Amino acid sequence: MIPIAAVDLDERTEKLVLEVLRSGRLAQGPMVERFESLFADRCGTRHAVAVANGTVALVAPLQALGIGPGDEVVTSPFTFVATLNAILETGATARFADIDPATFTVRPDAVAAALTDRTKVILPVHLFGQPADLGALTALAADHGCALVEDAAQAHGATFAGRPAGSFGTGCFSFYATKNIAMGEGGAVTTSDDDLADRLRLLRNQGMRARYEYEIVGHNYRLSELQAAVGIPQLEHLDALIGARQAHAQTLSDGLADLEGVVLPTCAPDRTHVWHQYTVRLTSDARRTRDDLAAALGEKGIATGIYYPRVAFDYACYRDHPGVAITPVPEAERAAAEVLALPVHPQLSASDLDHIISAMRELLG
Numbered sequence: 001m002i003p004i005a006a007v008d009l010d011e012r013t014e015k016l017v018l019e020v021l022r023s024g025r026l027a028q029g030p031m032v033e034r035f036e037s038l039f040a041d042r043c044g045t046r047h048a049v050a051v052a053n054g055t056v057a058l059v060a061p062l063q064a065l066g067i068g069p070g071d072e073v074v075t076s077p078f079t080f081v082a083t084l085n086a087i088l089e090t091g092a093t094a095r096f097a098d099i100d101p102a103t104f105t106v107r108p109d110a111v112a113a114a115l116t117d118r119t120k121v122i123l124p125v126h127l128f129g130q131p132a133d134l135g136a137l138t139a140l141a142a143d144h145g146c147a148l149v150e151d152a153a154q155a156h157g158a159t160f161a162g163r164p165a166g167s168f169g170t171g172c173f174s175f176y177a178t179k180n181i182a183m184g185e186g187g188a189v190t191t192s193d194d195d196l197a198d199r200l201r202l203l204r205n206q207g208m209r210a211r212y213e214y215e216i217v218g219h220n221y222r223l224s225e226l227q228a229a230v231g232i233p234q235l236e237h238l239d240a241l242i243g244a245r246q247a248h249a250q251t252l253s254d255g256l257a258d259l260e261g262v263v264l265p266t267c268a269p270d271r272t273h274v275w276h277q278y279t280v281r282l283t284s285d286a287r288r289t290r291d292d293l294a295a296a297l298g299e300k301g302i303a304t305g306i307y308y309p310r311v312a313f314d315y316a317c318y319r320d321h322p323g324v325a326i327t328p329v330p331e332a333e334r335a336a337a338e339v340l341a342l343p344v345h346p347q348l349s350a351s352d353l354d355h356i357i358s359a360m361r362e363l364l365g
């Protein structure tokens, strides 16, 4: 089976993990600091604050910005549910802006229409590895006097106008097992705001400034040394990992061109896409339904993924939630009905790619 995600753990990973084991220090320490410093460099920010996972990488900056009940956060309806859960965790209200079908990210004009006098944060999601329109969203946030928080969980190393995702607003990254940098579990927040970074570090460690001196009400959001050791080699090779994903996406797009009912993913000018997922859309013109196609590809040994089968708020627990302000989002609904992700990860061989392309052409041609 060609998996939808795969992680490359090399000898250097083993060496660094062994270094941690032999040091006897497992909890947050020098390896986490090393990861943070490398990650901040990569993102072009003054700080990277490593945390336990990508969900708390979203929660912590919202808390550090003082977001709570009565405040509103405008985000994308087409995202992993963690984005919405993080907003609700703070007690704030989530509002949704529909997506641009070409990029799967929020449309700035839809964000502008969702702003109210209670909006404190604009929270775009760089879905599948392509940044949202950060130029327009940065300007909107500045005009409205609210913060920009980027859900960059899928976009490590992606850029907008040459600048890394996570450096426009506060960047929220995940290092979950299937992400482009994978630690099993892990996350980081990037910022160039010294005060915000300081509050994030306090929040991460029970609000503690010096030993048993608690300055704010905090939490345990810490990352372990073992996880940082697993992340460092991937971070050091990030350009090569991204390059492999981009080459695979290009091969897929060349091979799948002109298939009836298949809309291929694109990257907007001035952005770089890091292809966390290679997501095609299957329209009603296609020869098979999405479920049929996924099953048939599975029989041919090709795993696929549906990210995401419904918009984030389309579940009873959110529809009835007082913190969820539902608005019509037809483009997000359509994407949820049409998307299918094909394998694009760095471990794919040339023959894997050939097999995916010929299977798709055979099933849909």
Ligand SMILES: *Cc1c(COP(=O)(O)O)cnc(C)c1O
Pocket (backbone or CB within 6 Å): 053, 054, 055, 056, 079, 080, 082, 083, 125, 151, 153, 154, 174, 175, 176, 185, 186, 187
């Ligand atoms: C993975 C992901 C998260 C959450 O990260 P975890 O590490 O799984 O907590 C948040 N947002 C998006 C868009 C994601 O893909």
